[in-house]
Structures are given as C-alpha cells and as structure tokens.
Amino acid sequence: MAKVLMKGNEAIGEAAIRAGCLNYFAYPITPQSEVAEYLSKRMPEAGGVFLQGESEVAVGYMIFGAAGAGARVFTTSSSPGVSLMSEAISYIAGAQCPAVFVNIIRGGPGLGGILPSQADYFQATKGGGHGDYRLLVMAPASVQEAVEMVMKAFPLAEKYRNPVMILGDGLIGQMMEPVEFPDGLRSEPTNKDDWATNGMDSRNSDKQNLVKSLFLDPKALNDNNLALKAKYDRMKIEEVRYEPYNLDSPYQALIVSYGTMSRVCRTVIDNLKSEGIEVAMIRPQTLFPFPEKAIHDAADVDGCKIVFSIEMSMGQMVEDVERCIKGKRPVEWYGKCGGDVPTPEEIMEIIKERL
Amino acid sequence: MGKIFTKPEALSDNHTHYCPGCTHGVIHRLVAEAIDELGIKGRTVGIAPVGCAVLAYNYFTFDFQEAAHGRAPAMATGIKRVRPDLIVFTYQGDGDLASIGMGEIIHAANRGEKFTTIFVNNAVYGMTGGQMAPTTMPNQRTTTSPLGRNVEDTGMPIKMAELLSALQTPGYITRQTVIKPKYIVKAKKAIKQAFTYQVERRCFSLVEVVSTCPTNWGMTPLDAIDWAENTLLPYYPLGEYKTPE
Amino acid sequence: MQNEVMFAGFGGQGILLSAKILAHAAMEEGFEVVWIPSYGPEMRGGTAYCTVVVSDRPIGSPIIKNPGHLVAMNKPSLLKFAPVVKPGGVILINSSLVPDRSGRGDVNELSVPVTDIAKELGSVKAANIVALSAFVAKSKIVPWESIKRCIHDEFKEKTKFMELNMKATEEGRKAGEA
Missing domain, CATH: 3.40.50.920 (Rossmann fold)
Incomplete structure (x- = not known):
C-alpha cells in the first residue's frame, strides 16, 4: 500500500479500524479531538459504532460495558480526560477485560496547557486509578509507530485480558507524517465465550458469565490480584520493546x-x-x-x-x-x-x- | 394436579443477603418473571449497581456485569451499542442513580438508549449504613442527617420519574411500588412493559419502584410499609409518567 | 540533507494547507517529511505557523528553532521569524500586507504581492497557493511538476476552486522565477 500523509490523530483512528476495532466511544478534548472528528465520519462508513459520551467518566464505563460484552473497543483522550477515565480503567483491569486507551498527553497538572508533555508517565505506568493493577503501555515516537502500536494493542489487550495504553504526546497527535497501515497487523478478535457477558444464547451455554471486580472474600481477592500479577510478570518477560x-x-x-x-x-x-x-x-x-x-x-x-x-x-x-x-x-x-x-x-x- | 407456582428460571437457588422486610427480593422476582415470560434469558445482561443490590448477580441465572457507583447506565450504553440484540437492564438504588450517577442516567435516557432501568427508591443509602440520599424525605432521620433532613441545607428530595419525564426524547417512565400485593401486580405489569419496549427496540424504559428499608429506617417491616404508604407515596405518586406513544 | 520551511501568517490565510501540499509533494518525491502545526491558541484567529521538514533520512527533532526558509504572509510573522532563518535560506514576503524587508543580508529575499495577485484572480483565498508556488519556484525545494500535481490533487474534489487555484499556481511560479 502506498504511503499517505496523515495527521497523527487521524492515523490513530484509521489504525484502529484497520486493526479490526469497530467500536469507539469518546469525549472531545484538545489536543486529540481530531480522532473523534475523524471517526464520527469513518466509523459509520466502516459499519462500526461511534458515540460521543457525556463525559470521560461515562466513556470509561461505555468502554467497560462494551469490552465486558466481548466487543473490541477503544477510546482516545488527553490527560485531564484520562484522569476521569482512570476509575473505569481500574475496574476494567480488575475485571480482566481487554480494551485500548490512547492518551495524547498535554501539560498538567490541572488544566495545565494543550501543548506536548510526557507528564502522565506515572499515571500510565504506575496506575492512575486505585488498586494493584498495571497497563501495558506503549509510547510511539512517530505517526507510523503510533499506527503500528494501535494495531498491535488490540491483540495484546486480548492476550492479557488487560487494558493497553498508547501514550503519545500532543505532537504525535498533531503532526503529519507519511504512514502506511500494514495489512499484516490486522487481527481477528479472540473468542471470549468463556468469560464475556455476550448472552448465553450467543455461546450455546446455560452457564452465567460475570464481569466483575468485587471479591468480598479476602482469599478470593488475593487470588484475583495474584492472577493479575502473573499477567504483569508475563508481560515483563514477553512484551518488553x-x-x-x-x-x-x-x-x-x-x-x-x-x-x-x-x-x-x-x-x-x-x-x-x-x-x-x-x-x-x-x-x-x-x-x-x-x-x-x-x-x-x-x-x-x-x-x-x-x-x-x-x-x-x-x-x-x-x-x-x-x-x-x-x-x-x-x-x-x-x-x-x-x-x-x-x-x-x-x-x-x-x-x-x-x- | 398441575403445578401452579414455581420459581422463575431466571432466578438462582441462592439465598439472598437482604434484610428481613426488604423489597429487593420481590423486585428481583418480578424482573425474573418478566424475563422468563418474554423468553429472553439467553440474551439478557444485567448490570448490578453499587448498593445493597451489588451482589444481584448471585440471584439471577443469566449474564451480569457489575458497575462502579452510578455508572451502570454508561455500561449499559456500551453493551447496547455494540450488541443491540442483547437485552440489557440496570438495577440501581437511589444513591447510585439519583446522586452519584445522575449524569449517566439523564444522558442515557436523553439519548434514548434502548435498555431498561429498574430504579429502587427507598429514600436512604442501604449498604453503606443508612446515610441520607437525594430521595430522603424532609425531616427524615438518617446517619448523616441525625436531626432529620434539613431541606434548607440539602434541598428537597429529587423526583426522578418526573425529572426524567421532562426530557423531550421518547421513553417509558413509570413509578410503582411493591409494598402490598395490589401494588405488586401493577409493578409486575410495568416491569414487563419496560422490557417489552426494549425487545421491540422502541425506547429507553425506567421503572422507579418505591421500596422499604426497615433496617435503616429503624422500623419493623410492618411499620416500614405503613411509613412508605403514608409518607413516601404522597410525595412520590405512582403512575405512568411517560409512554413512547 | 535536511531542509525546513516555515509558513506563517494569520489564522485563515491557509498556512496549514500550503504547508500540507508541500509536505505531500516532498513525500511523493520519496523524502522523509514531517508537518508540524502550531496548535495552541494561535489557531483561533491569531498568528499561525506551520513547519515542514524535508529530509533524505529519518527526521529527528520535529521542533525547529531555525528553519531553512520562511514564507511570511503577514507582518508579525516576518518580524518574529526572519531573524531565525538559517543563512542562505529563502524568505518570501507577502508584500501586499508587509511593506517591510527582512533586514537580512545573508538570505535570498523575495517580495511578492501574493494577496493582490490572488485578488486579481478572483479570491484572496488563493493567496496561500500563490505564495507556495512562488516559494517552490524560487527555492526549488521540490520539482515544479511535483508541487503542481499536488496542488491539483488537493483541489480534485473541490472542483469549484480548481480553476482559481491552478491559475494561482501559475501566477505564483511567474512571480517566483522573476
């Protein structure tokens, strides 16, 4: 495929579609609103779902609901918006659902500014929300790399049943570079019948599936955290780039x-x-x-x-x-x-x- | 002799953790009956709130997700948008829906999301130990309004059915109660109607159910029923507030 | 070999578009290219600028403090950026709006009344294309046929602006070669 000149934000939106993700929920925030603008047109064309939520808080849970029901889903935001989504990210990690979050970082703290920054490093790598969880975090240095990381993020999220975050800065979102969308990075969503709430009829089962992060029994909660830790330990062996x-x-x-x-x-x-x-x-x-x-x-x-x-x-x-x-x-x-x-x-x- | 009474298939065999005199059990049963009668168990996803019904998924036999406090309508939106063929309902209390989740329920209703909400209003926070809710009555004593709710300070109780009915988007909004058998029959009909609208992909539907909380009200179950009938129902009138027709 | 072009002017003067067309042409010529907008509050009506970096190897820093060339569409842009252009670069000044010169003896300065030329062609909106064409004709940063084809491509789906902009391309070239 020939290279096209694309703005990072638009390329990120297109990359998700090319990766096989047809569900996007988002709330506008500078400097990444072009993703939502682009996908508001492109998702319906591709037969996918686009919804502008009422807040980043709600969007986080739209992602959780959709991911829990077994759909491939992603959102994009910028620092203050990601703070609001961090609650949902903690739940999604706790409930072991795959989802992709893109943070086009702007300066903080607070409203900060809208220019490029990398000040959300701690938030992304040490957990912006509560509890013992980690995200698989990838940081692109070019628009092309952003495309490839977004495309790889979906199968990785599914491999680990864990949220993946793409951490770009305002420049990655705003600048244009020549890009191509490698066909080889398109992937089929994994089968999620053993855990997703996709409806018992859909999987010919009469066994209830639960998507939850509540474990009132201390041993059960400890076991859940051990299961999460085992995944993070495996990431340390298999995913370092x-x-x-x-x-x-x-x-x-x-x-x-x-x-x-x-x-x-x-x-x-x-x-x-x-x-x-x-x-x-x-x-x-x-x-x-x-x-x-x-x-x-x-x-x-x-x-x-x-x-x-x-x-x-x-x-x-x-x-x-x-x-x-x-x-x-x-x-x-x-x-x-x-x-x-x-x-x-x-x-x-x-x-x-x-x- | 034919069997004339049986447990709905949508309900599990687990004993509930609800207090004596609590109406959650009745409401769970009405939801389960409606799901059985509509034959939708295999494509239903429930969303449990944060509140007393946080463990609701233990009492039903179909798929469930568990939300953060107040966010059930956003989760339902996410599921319903990516899987319009699933039947999705949220089961929320007054603290969950009318306080922390006010934004989510209003926007979901206003977008006309085609899921169903069962809104259990017992005028108090249950699970956290009887604190004041947005629906707590004037002068009602709670653990955070020990002298009674002072409406000068905290405003008047929020009437959710009325508030949501003011939205211009078509929907089905009704208020029912389950404190006496005569009301239960009507509540059952309303809950089934709400799910029917969803099955027909017609509109957002919400059934507010005025309920009791003897434990946190500090009353016997019987006194709680009387108090609900004499104090809550005059302020929260029963009836259909909005239909999609 | 790396080359940088800064396009600067008022928001609404089509700065981002002329920069994008140049980036497109450079990409078609097989160069590495980055288009970096100023996306701060400037985009709401103030001074906008946009840098295009063209290189024959992967581009490192996309932040350019000293561009190789400057296309200054208004006076604040000339005052702000003329002093930082690298020696030997081209500075194109929109003399319709900017009576001043760059004051630099070590650059290749070119004054073109791009706004007036566009106005004569039918719309001031084409001033950015006049400027781009004049700049490319002067600097030869990409082959002439390449920029012409990319301008044509840009207006392929905006047919009612095609004729105006192709005329602007030609007039720009003449001014740039003069």
Whole structure:
C-alpha cells in the first residue's frame, strides 16, 4: 500500500479500524479531538459504532460495558480526560477485560496547557486509578509507530485480558507524517465465550458469565490480584520493546528517552557525533514493561560515565532508570514540562557540561 | 394436579443477603418473571449497581456485569451499542442513580438508549449504613442527617420519574411500588412493559419502584410499609409518567 | 540533507494547507517529511505557523528553532521569524500586507504581492497557493511538476476552486522565477 500523509490523530483512528476495532466511544478534548472528528465520519462508513459520551467518566464505563460484552473497543483522550477515565480503567483491569486507551498527553497538572508533555508517565505506568493493577503501555515516537502500536494493542489487550495504553504526546497527535497501515497487523478478535457477558444464547451455554471486580472474600481477592500479577510478570518477560541508538559506538554517556523527546535526542546524538562525542540511547517503546535489563546493560559498559533521563516532565521516568541502574552510574534528569519541547542545542550543552 | 407456582428460571437457588422486610427480593422476582415470560434469558445482561443490590448477580441465572457507583447506565450504553440484540437492564438504588450517577442516567435516557432501568427508591443509602440520599424525605432521620433532613441545607428530595419525564426524547417512565400485593401486580405489569419496549427496540424504559428499608429506617417491616404508604407515596405518586406513544 | 520551511501568517490565510501540499509533494518525491502545526491558541484567529521538514533520512527533532526558509504572509510573522532563518535560506514576503524587508543580508529575499495577485484572480483565498508556488519556484525545494500535481490533487474534489487555484499556481511560479 502506498504511503499517505496523515495527521497523527487521524492515523490513530484509521489504525484502529484497520486493526479490526469497530467500536469507539469518546469525549472531545484538545489536543486529540481530531480522532473523534475523524471517526464520527469513518466509523459509520466502516459499519462500526461511534458515540460521543457525556463525559470521560461515562466513556470509561461505555468502554467497560462494551469490552465486558466481548466487543473490541477503544477510546482516545488527553490527560485531564484520562484522569476521569482512570476509575473505569481500574475496574476494567480488575475485571480482566481487554480494551485500548490512547492518551495524547498535554501539560498538567490541572488544566495545565494543550501543548506536548510526557507528564502522565506515572499515571500510565504506575496506575492512575486505585488498586494493584498495571497497563501495558506503549509510547510511539512517530505517526507510523503510533499506527503500528494501535494495531498491535488490540491483540495484546486480548492476550492479557488487560487494558493497553498508547501514550503519545500532543505532537504525535498533531503532526503529519507519511504512514502506511500494514495489512499484516490486522487481527481477528479472540473468542471470549468463556468469560464475556455476550448472552448465553450467543455461546450455546446455560452457564452465567460475570464481569466483575468485587471479591468480598479476602482469599478470593488475593487470588484475583495474584492472577493479575502473573499477567504483569508475563508481560515483563514477553512484551518488553525498545530501540537502541548508537550503541555500537564507544559512548561516554547513555540517554534514556521516549516518544517525541527521543527524536530530539537522536538529533543530539547525531550532532555530538559530528563533534567527536559519542552518546548512545535506549528508547523504551514499552514503558510498562520497562526495558530494565537493556538499560542496565547499556549503562554498565566500560566508558559509559553517566546516564541521562530526558523527558517532557519534571522527572518521572528517571525513577525507573535509577531503579534499573542500581547505583552503578550517576543518573541525571533533564526536561521541561510546559509544552516547550527541549531543543537539541540545550540538551547538547547539558551533556557537554557533564562530560 | 398441575403445578401452579414455581420459581422463575431466571432466578438462582441462592439465598439472598437482604434484610428481613426488604423489597429487593420481590423486585428481583418480578424482573425474573418478566424475563422468563418474554423468553429472553439467553440474551439478557444485567448490570448490578453499587448498593445493597451489588451482589444481584448471585440471584439471577443469566449474564451480569457489575458497575462502579452510578455508572451502570454508561455500561449499559456500551453493551447496547455494540450488541443491540442483547437485552440489557440496570438495577440501581437511589444513591447510585439519583446522586452519584445522575449524569449517566439523564444522558442515557436523553439519548434514548434502548435498555431498561429498574430504579429502587427507598429514600436512604442501604449498604453503606443508612446515610441520607437525594430521595430522603424532609425531616427524615438518617446517619448523616441525625436531626432529620434539613431541606434548607440539602434541598428537597429529587423526583426522578418526573425529572426524567421532562426530557423531550421518547421513553417509558413509570413509578410503582411493591409494598402490598395490589401494588405488586401493577409493578409486575410495568416491569414487563419496560422490557417489552426494549425487545421491540422502541425506547429507553425506567421503572422507579418505591421500596422499604426497615433496617435503616429503624422500623419493623410492618411499620416500614405503613411509613412508605403514608409518607413516601404522597410525595412520590405512582403512575405512568411517560409512554413512547 | 535536511531542509525546513516555515509558513506563517494569520489564522485563515491557509498556512496549514500550503504547508500540507508541500509536505505531500516532498513525500511523493520519496523524502522523509514531517508537518508540524502550531496548535495552541494561535489557531483561533491569531498568528499561525506551520513547519515542514524535508529530509533524505529519518527526521529527528520535529521542533525547529531555525528553519531553512520562511514564507511570511503577514507582518508579525516576518518580524518574529526572519531573524531565525538559517543563512542562505529563502524568505518570501507577502508584500501586499508587509511593506517591510527582512533586514537580512545573508538570505535570498523575495517580495511578492501574493494577496493582490490572488485578488486579481478572483479570491484572496488563493493567496496561500500563490505564495507556495512562488516559494517552490524560487527555492526549488521540490520539482515544479511535483508541487503542481499536488496542488491539483488537493483541489480534485473541490472542483469549484480548481480553476482559481491552478491559475494561482501559475501566477505564483511567474512571480517566483522573476
């Protein structure tokens, strides 16, 4: 298929349809409203469901209801909206339903701003809602990667019966890049007869299916949490994804950066190389599970003096980076969080100063 | 001799956890009878609320989802939109529907979502221990209005059937009660009618059922029935508030 | 080799569209390309700008502080962005609305009354296409036939604007080559 030039938000909507997801519920919020605008036209064309809910709170539960009934379903939102959906996300994780959430992050806290940010790292990776749950979190660095991650998110959500979150920033949603929608990433929804409330007649059964997160018996609740933990442990083994950059050079410093910020860092690394300074990067593509071993091993090589976590936040991922490195190298954070994306020039200056 | 009385197939054999004199059991049975009579058990999904009926799924024999507090209408919307062939109902109390879930029920009704809501109004929060609800009567004592509900402070009780009837979208809205056999017969008819409208894919339907809570009202079951009849029914008049015709 | 073009002007001057057409043409020519809008409050009537990055290898930072070229459709855009254009770049000034010059001796400056040209053709709305065409004719950032085809594609389904915009394309080229 030929490449088309598409805005990230629209490409995300199209990717879901191409992946085989025909159910979308959403509430408008900048900077991702184009997804809803695009799908309000495109979903009916594709024979799917589009509904603008009355709030992100309600949308979260529309997703829960639809997912519980066995449908492939997704929504998109931005930071304040995701806060409102976090209640439902906790329930969906507790009830073990598959669903896909896209957060095109804007600056916070509170209303914050509408420009790009990565300040929802904690919310996405450590659980924005209550209880012991995790999301499988993927962070695209280009429109093409956003498309591919959205398409892969649905079978992953079904594999684990767990919500998957795509964590993009405002730029991923707003910019246009050439994209293609790989046919190979289209997938058939899995059979959900053993747990979904799809109606007993639909599955020729007279056994009731329950979708619930309430376990009043302490042992039953502990068992449910153990079952969830087993899934998260399996994700740590099977789903870690990252991209190394310039790791073959004799680098003196390692950058850990993701999403739009990692592209700026790629420019930094190229520019420094031309000045004779070698810096490498690990770009996490999954934020949970986090590429712990890759980061540890990359930091642990001889010659690597320092590790930088460069983020559009006031230092969130840096805590995970420190955890991976176990004190073997100094770890520094650099970032900005108002929508003003750090430039290659200012990052180069910081790195040169420290080396 | 033929069998003249039997338990509905849609009801399970489990003993309920409801208190003596509670009307949930009667309402569960009416719902189950309507589902049996319409032959829809195999394609019905119920949604349990947060409240005393949180475990309702233990007492029915068909599929169930369990909602967060107040969000049952949003979940029902999600199910019904992706599976219009399923019969979906929410079963909600007054705290769930008229307080924390006010937004969800109004918008679902206004969109004309084609599911059914059974709204059990007993003028008090049950499961959390008898706190004041939006439907608590003026001067009614609860654990959070120990001197009686002060309407100067907390407003007047919300009349949900009337409020939802004001929406311009067609729907079926009725208020019934189950405190005496003569009312139960009518309530049964209304519940079956509500499901029938859904089976016909006609409209949103809601049956408000004025109920008792002897435990949290601090009354015997018999006194509770009297209080409901003499205090609740005059404020919450029974009848059909809206029909899709 | 990477090249960046900043389109800037008032909201409503068609900045995003002319940038998109250039991005489209660059993509068709096999380049890597990114189109980055300013999507802040600017999009509600104030100054809008949009950057197109064209490169022969994967594009790193999409945030461009020093663009290679500038198309300035109004005065605030020229004042704000002319000083940051890289030496040797093209600065196209809409002289219908901007009497000023860039004040830069190290750039390739071109003043074209794009709004007046569009007005003569029948609608000021085509000013963005005049500017785009003049800019491409001058900078040769993509082959002329490529931009012409992409402008044509853009108006394929908006037939009533086709003739106007194809005329604007031609007039823009003449002004750019002058």
